[in-house]
Amino acid sequence: MDDLPPIRETIARHGLSASKALGQNFLLDEQLLNRIAALPGDLAGANVLEVGPGPGGLTRALLRAGAKVTAIEMDARCLPALEELSEAFPGQLTVIHGDAMKLDHGAIMGGAPFHVLSNLPYNVGTALFVKWLSGENWPPQWLSLTLMFQREVAERIVSKENTSAYGRLAVLAQWRSSAKLAMKVHRSAFTPPPKVMSAIVHVTPADAPEGVPARTLERLTEAAFGQRRKMLRQSLKGVPGACEALSSLGIDETRRAETLSVAEFVALARTLNTLR
The missing domain is CATH 3.40.50.150 (Vaccinia Virus protein VP39)
Incomplete structure (x- = not known):
């Protein structure tokens, strides 16, 4: 050297x-x-x-x-x-x-x-x-x-x-x-x-959460933050089952993407996966 x-x-x-x-x-x-x-x-x-x-x-x-x-x-x-x-x-x-x-x-x-x-x-x-x-x-x-x-x-x-x-x-x-x-x-x-x-x-x-396909989470975040100024019921309406998953988790669909924690996105992806 x-x-x-x-x-x-x-x-x-x-x-x-x-x-x-x-x-x-x-x-x-x-x-x-x-x-x-x-x-x-x-x-x-x-x-x-x-x-x-x-x-x-x-x-x-x-x-x-x-x-x-x-x-x-x-x-x-x-x-x-x-x-x-x-x-x-x-x-x-x-x-x-x-x-x-x-x-x-x-x-x-x-x-x-x-x-x-x-x-x-x-x-x-x-x-x-x-x-x-x-x-x-x-x-x-x-x-x-x-x-x-x-x-x-x-x-x-x-x-x-x-x-x-x-x-x-x-x-x-x-x-x-x-x-x-x-x-x-x-x-x-x-x-x-x-x-x-x-x-x-x-x-x-780190350890990956169980029951959460990466592709599902990627699609959710792409949709949610692609229209980050809109409420989740609007930004996620193109993701089949997303609104039902929000409801089952008790997540207010009038919230916006930036208010959801990483853990909430993971839970949403896991629930969406079970609904399919």
Whole structure:
């Protein structure tokens, strides 16, 4: 590692610049990157998936921590810099040139458990997060998610009911996982500095409630928060059986989605499943 130049020099030597179209913002502060890599705990010998490594700032910190990293990078310009890292850490880094949204992450990781750490590209961050949280198979193959988001998105993920930030992301993140805001990151830490502040969310799987199909909960939250200003009797009228489920649980159908707790959404999904 000591033989590698600072990441800033690597960026300059390869003529790299953050692509707005790809939602890139490079992190260069090595102390900050080391702190991020430490959030999941000891990564020595652990499998780690990183999406959008760019020139490899966080990748260096993960490799330095002893992780075995699989990095998915869409930007071909960054591949030579990542190849240098692969040579500097023999056997620790695998780079895949492709679109993370179109790839089977479990298959890429060979069926083994893995951690996800990523300074997610802003333009696909939320979609990837939902992808990792979705699906009937639980517990998931991933052991933890440590992800950089715009602060506004991070706050939505960890928010509670009866707040303006509370919505579908919060329910999906919290009904069978534990989500916390692990670190706030100032915009000045990035090159170029984004217009918004950022934050890191750390998510670990929890026990899934019994009798609650993930797809049912996903449909409920999509409908309820898709028309969040409307009463539940209106926003959920397109979900067969939803109004009957509300009634059986004693949930006032004139309430709005943001007033329902995660536990109430889970109960609603379970009841809806039994009514079918």
